[in-house]
Amino acid sequence: MKKIAVVLSLLLALCLFSTVLADDPETLTLILRAGTYADVLKEAIPAFEEANNCKIEFSEETFDDLHTKIALDAVNAEGAYDVLMLDGTWMTEFTENGVLANLSELGYSFDEDIIPATTAAGVDADGNIYMLPYYGNVTIFMYNKDLVDKYNDGVVPATWNGVLELSQKMKADGVDGYILRQGAGDPNVTDFLPVLKAFGGWVLNEDFTEVTLNTPEAKAALEFYIDLYKAGNLLDKDNMVAAVNNGSAAMAVGWPGWGAANYTVIPTKVSEDSEEQYTSIYGCWFLGMAENSAKKDLALKFLEYAMDPEVQLATVADGGVPCRESSLLAESTLEIKPNLAVVYGALSTGTYRPAVGFYTDLVNTFGPYLDSAVMGTMSVDDALAQGQAACEALLP
Amino acid sequence: MNASIAKNKNQGFDQDKAFPHILMAPTILVMLALTVYPLLFTVYYSFTDYNLLKSRKNGVNVIGFQNYVKLFQNPIFRTAILNTVKFTICAVLLETIIGLLIALFVNSLPRGQKVMRTLLLLPYLLPTVTVALAWRMLLSSNYGPVMQWLVNMGFKNLSNYNVFFHVETAFWAVLAIDVWQSSPFVFLLCYASLQGVPTQQYEAAELDGANIFQKFWYVTVPNIKSGIFLCLLLRTIDSFRLFDKVNILTGGGPANSTTTITQYLYTFGIKNLNFGFGSAGALIMTVIVMILAIPYIRNAISSQK
Numbered sequence: 001m002k003k004i005a006v007v008l009s010l011l012l013a014l015c016l017f018s019t020v021l022a023d024d025p026e027t028l029t030l031i032l033r034a035g036t037y038a039d040v041l042k043e044a045i046p047a048f049e050e051a052n053n054c055k056i057e058f059s060e061e062t063f064d065d066l067h068t069k070i071a072l073d074a075v076n077a078e079g080a081y082d083v084l085m086l087d088g089t090w091m092t093e094f095t096e097n098g099v100l101a102n103l104s105e106l107g108y109s110f111d112e113d114i115i116p117a118t119t120a121a122g123v124d125a126d127g128n129i130y131m132l133p134y135y136g137n138v139t140i141f142m143y144n145k146d147l148v149d150k151y152n153d154g155v156v157p158a159t160w161n162g163v164l165e166l167s168q169k170m171k172a173d174g175v176d177g178y179i180l181r182q183g184a185g186d187p188n189v190t191d192f193l194p195v196l197k198a199f200g201g202w203v204l205n206e207d208f209t210e211v212t213l214n215t216p217e218a219k220a221a222l223e224f225y226i227d228l229y230k231a232g233n234l235l236d237k238d239n240m241v242a243a244v245n246n247g248s249a250a251m252a253v254g255w256p257g258w259g260a261a262n263y264t265v266i267p268t269k270v271s272e273d274s275e276e277q278y279t280s281i282y283g284c285w286f287l288g289m290a291e292n293s294a295k296k297d298l299a300l301k302f303l304e305y306a307m308d309p310e311v312q313l314a315t316v317a318d319g320g321v322p323c324r325e326s327s328l329l330a331e332s333t334l335e336i337k338p339n340l341a342v343v344y345g346a347l348s349t350g351t352y353r354p355a356v357g358f359y360t361d362l363v364n365t366f367g368p369y370l371d372s373a374v375m376g377t378m379s380v381d382d383a384l385a386q387g388q389a390a391c392e393a394l395l396p
Numbered sequence: 397m398n399a400s401i402a403k404n405k406n407q408g409f410d411q412d413k414a415f416p417h418i419l420m421a422p423t424i425l426v427m428l429a430l431t432v433y434p435l436l437f438t439v440y441y442s443f444t445d446y447n448l449l450k451s452r453k454n455g456v457n458v459i460g461f462q463n464y465v466k467l468f469q470n471p472i473f474r475t476a477i478l479n480t481v482k483f484t485i486c487a488v489l490l491e492t493i494i495g496l497l498i499a500l501f502v503n504s505l506p507r508g509q510k511v512m513r514t515l516l517l518l519p520y521l522l523p524t525v526t527v528a529l530a531w532r533m534l535l536s537s538n539y540g541p542v543m544q545w546l547v548n549m550g551f552k553n554l555s556n557y558n559v560f561f562h563v564e565t566a567f568w569a570v571l572a573i574d575v576w577q578s579s580p581f582v583f584l585l586c587y588a589s590l591q592g593v594p595t596q597q598y599e600a601a602e603l604d605g606a607n608i609f610q611k612f613w614y615v616t617v618p619n620i621k622s623g624i625f626l627c628l629l630l631r632t633i634d635s636f637r638l639f640d641k642v643n644i645l646t647g648g649g650p651a652n653s654t655t656t657i658t659q660y661l662y663t664f665g666i667k668n669l670n671f672g673f674g675s676a677g678a679l680i681m682t683v684i685v686m687i688l689a690i691p692y693i694r695n696a697i698s699s700q701k
Contacts, residue, residue: 064667071449071669097449174552182561184649185663233556234650235537242538248555361668368472368652375563375651386471 026054028298031069032085034060036257037135037285040320041085041306048305054298063087063186067360070290074099079292082299086131086286088121093357094288095130101289103129106300113309115347118323121355122286131286132307133323138346139194139253139281141267142241142260147175147250156264160198160224161271163251167231170250178232179240179252180225180374184367186360187237190353191253192370194266194279195228196221197351203362203391204354211395213366214388222373222380224270229374255283256321256343263339265346280346281353284323316340323347358394365390438675446672456672463676473677475652476660477684483571483656484635484688490575491631492624495582500616502583503590513587520580528644531573535559560646563653570641570654578634582627589623590616629692636685657681 032038038060045056061069067090073079074097086094094100108129110119115136122131143156151170157163167177181191189203196202201217204210212218232251235243241258243249254260268276287306289299305311312322316333321343327333328344353359369387372378378386442463446456467473502512519527534540537558546554559565597615606614617624639658642648648655648663657677665674 068667068669075448075452093449097452099449176556179556182558182649183647184652185647234561235556235558236561239536239538239556239558243556246538248538364663364668368649368655371649372651375653377563377651377653390470 025049026295026298028054028056028082028295028302029080030056030058030083030085030302031066031073031081032058032060033066033087033285034062036259036319037085037137040315040318041134043315043318044306044311048302052298052301056302070094070099073290074292076292078294079290081290082293082295083302084288084290085134086288088131088282088284088286089353089355089359091121091124091131091286092355093360095124096357098291100130101291101293101296101299103132103289103300103303106289106296108132108300108303113324113326114307115323115325115328115344117348117350118282118284121282121284121352122288131288132303133284134287134306135257135285136321136323136328136343136347137255137257137283137285138343138350139190139266139279139283140256140260140263140342140346141251141265142244142254142258142263143251144244144247144249145262146247151175151250157251158267159269159271159274160195160267163267164224164227164231167228167251171231176233176243176249177251178228179243179249180229180232180234181240181253182234182236184371186363186367188370188374189363189367190281190283192221192225193281193351193353194253195225197277197279197281198267198270198274199224200275200277203366204356208354208356209395211388211391213391214384218384219380222370222384226374226376226380234374256339257319259319264342278349278351280350282347282350283353284347358396361394362391365394438678441672442676442679444672446670446675448669448671450669459672463673464680466673467677467680472652472655473657473660476648476655476657479567479652479654480636480638480656480658481684483567483574483638484632486571487574487578487635487638488628488631490571491579491582492627494575494579495584495627496586496624498579498583499586499590500612502587513584516583517580519577520584522577524577524640525644527573527577528641532560532645535569561650563650566646566650566654570638570645573641573645574635574638578631582631585623585627586620589620593619625692625695629689632688632692633685636681636688657684 030041032041038058042058045058048054049056059069066085067087070081070084070086070090071094073081074094084100086100091100105128110129110132114133118133118136119129122133123129141156145154147170148154148156148166151173152166157166163178170177181187193203196218199217199221201215201221202212205212233243233249235249237254237258240249240252241254241260244252244254245259245261253266254263256263266279268279287303289296289303293299309324309326312320312324313327313330313333314320315322316327316330316337321340322328325344328340328347333340354362356362366387369378369383369390373380373383441456443458443460444456445451445459445462498516502509502516505512522530534542535558537543537554537556543554543557559569593616597619598611601611601615637658638656639662642654642656642659643662646654648659658681661674661677661681665671665677
């Protein structure tokens with residue numbers, strides 16, 4: 001018995017000793033948006049770990065949880081997360097409150113290959129870089145080719161009126177034409193924005209001092225949006241993509257990372273005669289660094305690696321959408337993903353959602369009113385008036 | 397001498413009295429730290445503009461009753477209260493009736509009670525998130541077997557119909573799932589109470605010529621009354637806190653038709669990091685739950701006496 005105890009004690013001591021002496025690789029922790037956005041980045045991790053003798057851990061979160069967890073961690077003296085995946089609309093809120101590290105101060109600068117329009121959301125008024133455009137998300141127009149072939153001779157409508165007419169034609173035949181996105185808050189507001197923009201409306205004025213939701217343009221846009229619903233349906237993201245891909249619905253606004261079989265640019269005008277608008281909405285996923293990261297050097301190395309042209313090009317095969325011209329327009333890219341030429345066009349001429357610190361509040365506030373108007377439990381006038389009043393209370 | 401004895405007795409009495417308090421002190425301290433301290437902070441924050449991020453720069457400012465005023469002026473919060481009350485009443489009633497009926501049925505089985513008990517408890521043993529995700533998948537318009545079956549049965553117009561996204565069906569769908577999951581809990585408590593009903597009382601009632609309903613009303617109910625009240629109390633509190641299912645299945649929509657108080661607080665308090673505002677809402681909810689729970693607790697205490 002004594003012998004066993006001595007052997008066990010020696011083994012335990014050996015374990016502890018080896019743990020102390022072991023040259024543990026440095027660990028970098030990433031918090032990412034779950035889905036294709038995280039998947040493509042994860043593919044690139046092993047090579048970085050090997051080259052830098054480090055270990056990378058990551059957690060994948062939904063949109064809302066990602067925002068909340070980054071914010072909760074920001075109040076700690078030393079953060080749990082080093083590299084953050086960020087939505088463009090969080091920039092102002094996070095930089096105003098010291099969540100993100102200033103990457104310019106750490107020596108990072110953009111090269112000319114990165115599509116200039118995609119960098120704007122990650123740079124502050126003084127030109128300091130806080131976020132790097134990693135995944136070129138910009139709204140696109142998904143469609144079912146067979147249905148468009150059958151009902152419109154293969155021509156995807158180039159105007160919103162055309163979309164409505166085609167939807168109504170399909171609905172009369174028992175097929176859902178246009179699909180609205182379900183989910184009060186960011187999902188339904190973002191889905192509505194291209195229509196609002198096409199009608200000449202927007203959520204805030206140019207200098208973000210006034211809410212512009214209760215305007216004739218917004219009213220026309222919302223009434224049109226409801227007509228689209230009547231000629232189609234309303235689904236969540238997964239069912240929406242499945243419906244368009246399997247032919248139980250014809251058209252919807254989505255994002256390149258969703259896996260739609262066919263997509264093109266979103267109609268830029270209401271009718272042939274109306275003014276053209278930048279209706280593609282940017283929703284790029286960015287990479288940034290936590291200000292309270294204790295491993296800033298390694299985190300910066302990782303950011304530089306993730307933004308490298310070759311690394312970015314390699315993500316295309318796995319579903320990546322780089323914000324680099326060389327990656328998007330490379331022959332190898334267009335050979336396997338010809339649709340990325342459409343994304344390149346949209347990325348060069350998109351519209352940013354308002355860069356204000358209260359944007360998350362804004363969509364969470366307006367979303368339920370928009371939803372109520374679409375569902376018919378509130379009139380268009382009431383939804384816009386009450387939505388406007390509720391959003392005005394958020395203005396600083 | 398007598399005075400000395402009396403003094404010692406007195407000292408001994410004090411020590412005896414103090415001993416249980418000393419033993420309980422650590423537990424009481426832990427309870428205070430875990431319940432009273434956070435509650436006091438919640439009360440304090442409810443009177444402030446505390447925002448997790450913004451307050452790092454601007455500090456935490458006391459704003460009096462502004463959060464409460466904002467809450468009661470907000471039509472969505474009022475809808476959330478109504479939805480929560482409506483849901484609680486419907487869920488508690490349905491779950492209690494269904495759970496009790498199942499318990500009576502299983503209790504009347506001559507054999508196989510153990511198997512039935514285990515099978516019936518399965519939904520309650522599943523985590524709420526799993527239940528919500530499973531039902532979301534089952535009722536999905538494109539992936540769900542239920543909707544696919546309906547479409548194949550000839551309901552072609554349901555090909556893109558999702559019960560969680562339409563005002564007419566969303567609330568009732570969430571309610572049905574909650575009833576499916578929580579009725580077994582009521583069943584379990586009622587079944588346990590039924591085990592304690594003396595069989596002689598049924599035999600006596602039978603001799604008196606009581607029919608099945610009279611036996612249920614005059615023998616079963618009085619015996620399991622405290623169990624039913626406990627079910628009502630626990631299900632009321634639990635239903636009032638409904639969150640996971642709503643958050644996963646509907647997110648409070650469509651058109652706020654399934655927004656509950658907790659869902660509202662999550663959207664406008666937690667998601668927006670406005671913890672001051674969220675604290676005010678949480679306190680209002682606590683008060684409503686207490687008001688609802690008091691009659692049950694009183695009844696339970698009086699029936700124990």
